[in-house]
Amino acid sequence: MNIMVNGKDVEIASHELKTIVETLGYQCHKVVIAVNQEFVAKEKWDDFRVSAGDTLDVLSPVEGG
Amino acid sequence: MADTWDVYGVTLSSRLFLGTARYPSPAIMEEAIRCSGAQVVTTSLRRQSPEVKGGRSIWERISKLGCNVLPNTAGCRSSKEVVLLAQMSREIFETDWIKLEVTGDEYNLQPDPYELIEATEKLLENGFKVFAYTTDDLVVCQRLHGLGCEVIMPWGSPIGSGKGLINRYALETLRDRMPKATLLVDAGIGLPSHAALAMELGFDGVLVNTAVATADDPVAMSTAMSHAVKAGRLAYLAGPMAPSDTAHASTPVLDQPFWRQTEPRVKESKTR
Numbered sequence: 007m008n009i010m011v012n013g014k015d016v017e018i019a020s021h022e023l024k025t026i027v028e029t030l031g032y033q034c035h036k037v038v039i040a041v042n043q044e045f046v047a048k049e050k051w052d053d054f055r056v057s058a059g060d061t062l063d064v065l066s067p068v069e070g071g
Numbered sequence: 072m073a074d075t076w077d078v079y080g081v082t083l084s085s086r087l088f089l090g091t092a093r094y095p096s097p098a099i100m101e102e103a104i105r106c107s108g109a110q111v112v113t114t115s116l117r118r119q120s121p122e123v124k125g126g127r128s129i130w131e132r133i134s135k136l137g138c139n140v141l142p143n144t145a146g147c148r149s150s151k152e153v154v155l156l157a158q159m160s161r162e163i164f165e166t167d168w169i170k171l172e173v174t175g176d177e178y179n180l181q182p183d184p185y186e187l188i189e190a191t192e193k194l195l196e197n198g199f200k201v202f203a204y205t206t207d208d209l210v211v212c213q214r215l216h217g218l219g220c221e222v223i224m225p226w227g228s229p230i231g232s233g234k235g236l237i238n239r240y241a242l243e244t245l246r247d248r249m250p251k252a253t254l255l256v257d258a259g260i261g262l263p264s265h266a267a268l269a270m271e272l273g274f275d276g277v278l279v280n281t282a283v284a285t286a287d288d289p290v291a292m293s294t295a296m297s298h299a300v301k302a303g304r305l306a307y308l309a310g311p312m313a314p315s316d317t318a319h320a321s322t323p324v325l326d327q328p329f330w331r332q333t334e335p336r337v338k339e340s341k342t343r
Contacts, residue, residue: 012118031121036130038116038159043151045158063118065159067130069100070115070143071090071230071280 007058023054026062037066074304076275078111078253079168079200079221081139085110086270087300088141088255089293090280097132099289104136107293112138113170113278115145116160141202143170148183150190157199169194170202170224179229184211188218195219204257207241209248216252223249224257224278227269231281233261236268246273263292263299270303271311 008017011030018026023046027033039046040063046054056062075084089109094100104112114133133140142160147153150173157169173190175183182205194201195218203215207225215223225245228234236242236256245254256269257278266277279296286292 012120032119035119035121036163037119038163040155040159043155045155045162047162065116065163066119067133067163068115068117069091069094069129069133070113070145071092 009056009059010061012062012064018056021055021057022052023056024051026056027051027064030064032064035066037064039064074308076253083110083139085297085300086276086304087266087297088113088257088276088278089283090278091129091133092280093284094289095284097129100284101132101136103283103289103293104138106290107283107297109293109297110138111141112136113141113143113280114164115143116156116163139168140164140166141168141170142166143172143204144190145172147173147190148175148186149173150186150193153186153190154193154197157194158197161199167198167200168202169199170204172204180231181229182206182226184208187211188214191215191218191220202255207238207245209241209244212245212249212252216249222253222255224255226258227256227265228259230258232259233282234259235261235265236272239268239272242269242274243272263295266296267299267303267306270300271306273307276300 008015018029020026020029041056042061075082085108087107087109088111089104089107090113091100094103112133142164144153144156147156153171153173160169161167171187171190171194173183173186175181187203187205191201191203201220202222202224203220204224205211205215212223212225225242227236253275255276255278256274260266260277260279261282266279269277277300283289283293283296
């Protein structure tokens with residue numbers, strides 16, 4: 007299925023958010039995720055299922071003013 | 072003299088909050104923060120590419136400084152975006168503190184007062200400790216405080232402008248009319264003298280970023296800002312003299328040598 011990750015179209019096999027995070031290479035990063043502009047806490051990644059056409063925002067800490 | 076203050080239950084001794092953006096290098100940022108003595112630093116969240124190892128490294132550098140982290144919602148344009156970003160910030164930074172920024176105008180990055188009020192209500196309902204960045208509008212600040220927002224941060228001038236406190240009257244009015252609110256001047260401070268003035272006016276603290284980060288020597292400038300904040304605070308506590316329109320000799324006039332009574336000067340009138 008295809009989903010949008012940080013504004014880019016990505017083809018992915020799994021529907022499980024935790025697996026998607028690992029497949030995309032984020033497992034070593036300190037990130038937080040929103041799916042379709044709704045926050046998904048890390049403790050819910052195991053059970054959260056992503057559907058075709060969903061939009062993921064994967065964010066990490068940056069410097070800020 | 073101990074001059075600690077409480078911010079949402081956290082006791083601080085420094086009244087300078089420092090931003091972490093726009094420094095020439097992460098190492099200089101670290102050193103500038105250390106030399107400033109700041110105990111609160113601001114951060115943000117942005118999209119992360121898996122190929123870039125940025126997030127973890129910058130977070131490790133900031134977290135090892137031992138400062139309180141104040142994540143911002145910079146770039147948000149609606150209360151919905153604010154709440155989403157705040158929820159994500161709370162998880163990753165492990166803090167309920169949130170520096171609420173919601174932009175209403177792209178040209179001067181002026182906060183949107185309507186979205187600001189709505190966002191504050193939602194954030195407080197969700198248990199956040201809100202630091203609201205706003206204009207110097209008295210009514211907006213009063214409304215924010217009335218909602219339960221304890222820390223209000225009016226701008227001195229637009230973000231990154233370095234123009235200082237362009238509406239001193241408005242800021243003095245805020246301090247005078249809101250004695251119980253914790254007020255920090257955020258944005259627009261370009262020089263240590265601007266920071267000192269804010270503190271002399273009775274503000275509880277200042278937040279500075281661009282003035283330090285873009286100085287030729289950020290470490291020296293952060294040190295200067297630290298001294299200025301302390302000097303301004305001390306001057307406020309000392310109780311400044313009242314200005315006068317006329318001169319008052321500071322040296323005693325009694326027993327002035329060579330003194331003699333003179334006739335009072337009379338202005339010569341013009342003859343026609």
